[in-house]
Amino acid sequence: MKSITFSNGDQMPIIGLGTWKSKPGEVYQAVLWAIEAGYRHIDCAAIYDNEKEVGNALDKAFKDGLVKREDLFITSKLWNSNHRLDDVVPALKKTLKDLQLQYLDLYLIHWPVSFKKGVSFAQTREEFFTYGDVPLAQTWEGMEEAKNLGLTKHIGVSNFNISKLEEIINSGTMSPEMLQVELHPFLPQNKLVNFCKEKGILLTAYSPLGSGDRAATSKKANEPSLLENETVKELASKHGVTAAQVLVSYSVHRDIAVIPKSVNQDRISQNLASIEVNLDEADMEKLANIGTAYRFIDGSFFTGAQSPYKLTDLWEKE
Ligand code: A2P
Numbered sequence: 001m002k003s004i005t006f007s008n009g010d011q012m013p014i015i016g017l018g019t020w021k022s023k024p025g026e027v028y029q030a031v032l033w034a035i036e037a038g039y040r041h042i043d044c045a046a047i048y049d050n051e052k053e054v055g056n057a058l059d060k061a062f063k064d065g066l067v068k069r070e071d072l073f074i075t076s077k078l079w080n081s082n083h084r085l086d087d088v089v090p091a092l093k094k095t096l097k098d099l100q101l102q103y104l105d106l107y108l109i110h111w112p113v114s115f116k117k118g119v120s121f122a123q124t125r126e127e128f129f130t131y132g133d134v135p136l137a138q139t140w141e142g143m144e145e146a147k148n149l150g151l152t153k154h155i156g157v158s159n160f161n162i163s164k165l166e167e168i169i170n171s172g173t174m175s176p177e178m179l180q181v182e183l184h185p186f187l188p189q190n191k192l193v194n195f196c197k198e199k200g201i202l203l204t205a206y207s208p209l210g211s212g213d214r215a216a217t218s219k220k221a222n223e224p225s226l227l228e229n230e231t232v233k234e235l236a237s238k239h240g241v242t243a244a245q246v247l248v249s250y251s252v253h254r255d256i257a258v259i260p261k262s263v264n265q266d267r268i269s270q271n272l273a274s275i276e277v278n279l280d281e282a283d284m285e286k287l288a289n290i291g292t293a294y295r296f297i298d299g300s301f302f303t304g305a306q307s308p309y310k311l312t313d314l315w316e317k318e
């Protein structure tokens with residue numbers, strides 16, 4: 001499996017299994033199918049509310065000798081309600097307990113948005129912290145502490161734009177090693193990708209297939225479909241593969257890790273087999289000129305009327 005490489009030489013398999021929206025009752029089997037199929041990278045998060053079940057699957061895989069811990073790359077993410085310095089390491093320890101692991105390979109700040117302790121999804125003004133209450137630099141200090149304690153091998157962020165990345169690069173003693181953001185042909189984010197490549201920050205693409213299984217309430221009417229896009233379908237038929245495989249391969253060809261979510265055994269295998277798809281320069285050019293621009297995860301669930309955050313706090317202007 002092709003990998004991307006951290007500055008200390010550690011490798012992250014470029015295709016991982018996404019677990020956002022994988023329900024308890026489904027994710028245990030999905031993780032085991034994925035490991036059996038050859039996945040060695042699993043992407044998790046505390047807010048996905050399924051880490052205990054992922055942990056049970058990992059425990060089973062280790063006990064059955066399917067894989068060794070050191071051969072897996074496991075990512076998790078710090079939720080918005082644990083951004084204060086004293087809350088970061090305990091939140092990571094809770095994730096480790098749920099995943100039944102001694103360490104993570106990668107821990108990310110999930111969003112540059114802070115909630116008060118114990119709040120899952122802030123709605124009212126008093127449930128939010130502002131950047132004045134909890135500066136991102138403070139959360140990053142907690143992430144550095146987690147790494148220094150050996151609880152995670154690498155640290156990074158998710159859903160940060162260039163100015164927020166610069167803020168923590170300038171404040172911290174360690175640079176973020178990874179940025180995980182939404183990336184696919186409708187949202188290539190070239191400016192952000194180039195900034196990260198210049199700074200030596202690795203990238204992971206989430207929602208590479210358009211996350212069609214999101215709750216209906218978080219979808220806009222007439223959303224474009226990546227899997228049904230004519231250019232994607234044309235390249236799929238040219239290479240004799242599926243549209244999903246073209247989309248996974250698109251990130252692989254940009255040297256960006258990619259975490260398609262599936263709980264279906266065939267699709268789990270199919271997504272990993274995308275590594276064999278050889279898109280050429282003309283194919284990548286076609287995808288670069290696809291003509292549709294769209295962000296599926298727009299972050300508006302954090303920027304309601306009572307929120308101190310605005311969408312401009314989150315995203316890069318393209
Ligand atoms: P399922 O879990 O039933 O396979 P994303 O990774 O962008 O969040 O997209 C996840 C969605 O895409 C889920 O609905 C998932 O369904 C579906 N999916 C995953 N792999 C494939 C595939 N190879 N072909 C079509 N749909 C897929």
